[in-house]
Amino acid sequence: MHRSLCSRFVPALAFFALLVSAPANLSAQDAPPADRKKLEAELQELQQQIQTLKQNPQIERSLLADVEIYAKAAEWILRHKEFYKPQYVKETYQVLETGRQRASQLAAGKPEWTDPKGTVLFGYYSKIDGSVQPYALTFPADFKQKSSQRWPLHVELHGRGGRRNEVFFIMHPNGRGPRKDHDWLHLDPFGRTDNGWRWSGEVDVHEAIADVKKRYLIDKQRITLRGFSMGGAGAWHLGLHYPSEWCGVGPGAGFVDFYQYQNHKEKLPPYQDKTLHIYDSIDYALNAADVPVVTYGGGKDKQLVSSTRMVEKAKELDIKIPLYISPEAAHQSRMPAYQDFLAQLLKISKEGRPAWPGRKQIRFITYTPKFNECEWLNIEELDQMYEPTTVEGGLDEESGNLELTTDNVAALSIARDIAPKVELDGTLLPLESAASGLLPQVYFVKGNSGWDVLKYDDSKAFIENSNLRKRRNLQGPIDDAFTLPFVCVKGTGTPWTPEQQAWSQSVLSLFEKEFDKWLRGKVPVITDKEVTDQTIADKNLILFGDPGSNALIAKIVEDLPIQWSNDQITVNGKTYDTKDHGVALIYPNPLNPTRYVVINSGHTMHEKDFRASNSWLFPKLGDIAVIKFKENKDGNFENETVWAELFDSNWELP
Template identity: 55%
Template sequence: MIRFVLSLFLLTLLMTSQATVAVAQKPSEDELNKLKEQVSAMRRKLDEIRTEWADDRQKHGRSYYIGEQQVWTDYADLSVHIKAAEWIIRHNDFDKKSTYQQTMTALQDADTLLRELQSRKSRNYNAGSQICGYVSKVDHSVQPYALSLPSNFDPSRSSRMPLYVVLHGRGGRNEVGFIAQHREKKPGEKQTWIQIDVFGRIDNAYRWAGETDVFEAIADVSRRFAIDDRHITLWGFSMGGAGAWHLGMHHPSQWASVGAGAGFVDFYNYQKKTEQLPDYQHKPLRIYDTINYGLNLANVHFVTYGGDQDSQLKTSLLMQEQAEKHDVPLELIIGKDIGHKFTPEAEAEFQQFLGRNNRQGLPKYPGPKQIRFVTYTPKYNQCFWCTIEELDEMYEETTVESKYDESSGLLSLETKNCRLLSISRDIADEISIDDEPPLPLRDAADGLLPSVYFEKLDAGWEVFNYDESRAYQELGSGRKRHDLQGPIDDAFMSSFLCVRGTGTPWSDEHQAWTDWTLERFGREFDKWMRGEIRIVNDSEVTLEMMKDSHLILFGDPGSNKLLNGMLEKLPIEWNRQEITVGGKSYPVEKHGLAMIYPNPLNPHKYIVINSGMTTHEPDFKASNSWLFPKLGDIAVLNYSKTDKGYEETTTWADLFNGDWQLNESEE
């Protein structure tokens, strides 16, 4: 039995902090020391709990695995409060007068929850709002979200419930501020659904790991409660509106309804830029610029809102133009005589739209026979029963539109820029693609797989047999496909592991730059993506690590033995004096290579060489619209030492084509 002896100590600190909290935003030295002492004590207690729970074989909420690590939901809920206090201290984020007291309150909440778990052995969920946590597959960090249950919530209820997913606006809310905003809020009077407010790793418009956070929070609440996945609504305002546009348009068959208040949908209009960026940045804008995805409104019930005095009303009007262009529905609500917020009347209408379509829900499996779907990348490649596995040309408009003949059972597809498709066999008996003769669907591949693969060859579309299908699933084709399409930043949306070289570097100057690059990545990811990067030595990498994670390799072929072992299978040449790529050579004492490529030892994962995220602190500080890929798939950087580290300029950068090769003009 765990003996918890910190409660009286914590209560004393809380009473002291209430009496002595400084008027200034920063806590006094005594207050900060007390806070550090309390956080350290709570962290030690959590470590004890982890050990005891691992051995007692009892349930502590729901159990799941992140890699080989077993996680309990109750432990994550405790840990997220402690992490909030730790991050406040490490980043000196006492930005408001109330932050110190809010931090102490978060620790008190952890104290209360722990005592509850000791008495009940499992968390008790109440009507209204409470703070939950989960451990992310991205970096094994614990991340918060707020859970709200309706006033009539019955924990013994066996039927599935609808879910609302709410995205917050930009405003620098750290974990402590997020917890303070959502703890112990009463449920809405008309709330009949479970609601989660997503943290999204603060302010990134739900891009990169912020996007992953949304789906991991949904997965976590679905572990705890019976969620009806045909009745999930997504909405947000301002930055949350931008996130709703992004996630709603890129995953159109995930949501019963979507609502975007204000926000932005593209870089050039929002930033008032007229000069086109270089191709290696311009083309990847099509990953997140939702204005290109208007056709997907055909597949999701969507409402958008803007105040008539809000400059971000332009976003709604731009998307209305796209809806009219493609002849697809979009509900537009404009608030009267108001700026960047809802009017009560408009908010009511907005929520009525979301509720009405949430109750209707998504079509039952296998989905609607008619879809109209567009993408520009295999990253966002699925709409109901159709998956675009590979594109002819990356970052070009890629579409699938379908029709169905009830009398013959024939599904007809019209495609553009599609190279390889997979189609659920349950949607039709036969399929015709681009007016070609029908091919079998329901009975294809011996009827043994849930989806059937179709590849476009010179002679036309052909269907994979069972063996070809299994080979593609296990080995791929060597071409760009879902979650293996780049750019560099894509590696940091799922599990990644930084690998530090321990050998003798070929160049001391280059090694110093890679060491700084790794340090900067860790520092910026910690601050702006709210997690600690995991670092291992090259001698410590196991097959299990290589199976589960993208490998981010730092060093050169002399210092990093994994990089050395893979070098012959990479589209570069590297010796002690220079790096050769794209037909040109660059001296290593002044140049470094940043690159993403499929791992030659695991075709389902990436390697990245000498790069973290390519968006840096100035981008995060400026605007979420600047959080687009800066270096494409591969780049050569000129580096020079400064008093503050290094200054970098991009000497050359490019995007690999769909075959993971540089175009001939670049070689």
């Protein structure tokens, strides 16, 4: 038995307490000594095969990634001692054997896995850190690679496994193929393991989809996103933050905010509380008007309340989200209601997204320029960061013009060929003919007297962002730097303050350790002498040290919103002793304002957050923070945040 609820739910369900993830039991568990020795030897053999393959310029990089994911899986499980069950040892042997087989096939020019059948593991190299990341792709039974047919793509986000690593993922992908009952390709991203599909875990979904598109003909109008539990939280997030990427979104269970999910009564400090708007999906419910959303769950599942809350929030906005419930089911992804849920998603998939120009009417909300695109419109700048920012309206059938109302929008761009003119908050402006018809996007800026359309030269100047306004991928907070290509830079000079140098190196070491374990990549690290013009052009620079030790910090320090002398740092008018205080900040890089510079910080979430619950993976230091540090006898540091803040839309302190 199951039932469907489109705009209301059983009141009793509202009283269910939210399920808070218990700390993951992830204590290190090693393989038996004899197995470890043998596995290390087999890994070394595979790594040598890969190095030989890399020396052959004729071998495609994507095929190398398909081999290297197996070596990476074995390397990480060995280094982090993640043999949580005896079967992990056996499966690591199997992973290494498959890796050696693929390496041999590739060396012989006959990579058999490229003739896809059933579920196949592929890999790609991430733009963020250069790491190789796996994903699984399941093919229909009648898949024909050389056909001109474009295939729908279903992206399914996995739940929190607690003991998931690359070996487990490779041996147990969600896909079960070949399947005769579906006509789509089924993508299972790895998501850099269990991080709630946030930060580089979020980027993994986009990068995996992009890699699939490079390999196979995908119908871009028929990409469906779904997931359950942690995968449901990810589907709520990715589905509503990127509404124009999917033809349909199907979350089950999961969580949609921090405070209620964690039953957290005490309000966080403002620099943390505001940034909850980055990932709290319930704040983005309005975007369900721009992409069909269907949800489901079990009547006895405490996480069902996430679905019911979203249904009610959407109803308040006059948006319907169908909800399918199996009354007797608990927290399980496959239940009777799942079949109706999937049938509805398949119906949506068959219809697909409307062809260009897409949806003619939109209702779009964001809280940050990071998530700024809906159909033919981009919100370029916000008046107030982390406040509700909306654009609603669309094509008027009678006049043929766009009619849009905005709130908290400072600048936006619109595809020029959507309409002849646009009426923004009552002001009629040219669109198709604007900027001499030379740019695909037309830019509009709001001034004291209302909206202005930018001419060609003004548009070019706006794009260059010489005024350093917060824009997409240049809006902070600190953690955003690690969703983009980055490199950490150590100094080679003489530090002004030895104590601060020791602290900054401890911050880098901790970042390297935690990123490797929890986000499954090696942090790229170079010295200040190795930084080139190309490095500055291509990557966010994460600088460690002080102006004495790090030549890059010395070069830019006068352009940062702080004052730094041999023994003091002044931030927001207050001076701190560098012997026991440091500053962590993110800012447009003065050497390349289209990229970030970060000073003395890696991710601001740490191991306790990853172990506790994915809902804790929100920014902890805002855009800028002063840290009081103390070195213990064991060489580790205690850190206390004594002040932190978020820059406004002009990269200035409020």
